[in-house]
Amino acid sequence: KMHACGHDGHTAMLLGAAKVLKSVEGSLRGTVRLVFQPAEEGGAGARRMLEDGLRSMKPPVESSFALHNWPYPETPSGTVGTRPGTIMAGSGSFEITLTGAGGHAAVPHKNIDVVVCGSAVVMAM
Secondary structure, eight states: OOOOSOHHHHHHHHHHHHHHHHHTGGGOOSOOOOOOOOOTGGGOHHHHHHHTTGGGOSSOOOOOOOOOOOOOTTSOTTOOOOOSSOOSOOOOOOOOOOOOBOOOTTOGGGOBOHHHHHHHHHHHO
8 A cells, every 4th residue: 555645745844844943933932833743544643643632732732734745737836735724634445346257368358357457447546
């Protein structure tokens, strides 16, 4: 199972933000927390952080900002897109079973090749 949204990019961006914030620390009022959300896939990330006491931190969190790498084809390189409220909040899974019938390479037209079927399913998604 592969997930290629760029967790190394997430880490690099948050560390970059930390460096910039540290350089202006004297002009900041309040507390800034930088949070690496673990395992956002499958509903484990934010939910788990809340269960582990994120809401009970002192001083309390007043606002939060998050981002997720996602290379939308319609978004020009170097551009960030967002909107107020929840965005990209979803995680799901499904299972497909393909059943074929083997055969001999000399008569492929008599086979039901699940690899070809599976490839067609992936390309249709």
